[in-house]
Amino acid sequence: MALSSRSRLIFLDEPTSGMGIEDVESMNSLLSALSSDHTIVFIEHNMGLTLEIADRIIVMLGGSVIADGKPADVVHDAAVRRAYLGGVA
DSSP states (O other), X not given: OTTTTTOSEEEEESTTTTOOHHHHHHHHHHHHHHTTTSEEEEEOSOXXXXXXXXXXXXXXXXXXXXXXXXXXXXXXXXXXXXXXXTSOO
């Protein structure tokens, strides 16, 4: 439905929720293909997918932004590591 409106901006909420491994790979391919002509904003807990296709990641905790940047920078961010890896900095 999002593509039928010819919008250049697509919002997705947990697009891979409940998908099997092969379906996630298909979604990854689809999102990668769409990203050349569309801006895609998505909320996703599958960090493998997110880190692979995102140009920018915003991490939130308790409704507040704790990190915002390129995937490689966010992965190494001390606040993100403390919040999501149990105190490992």
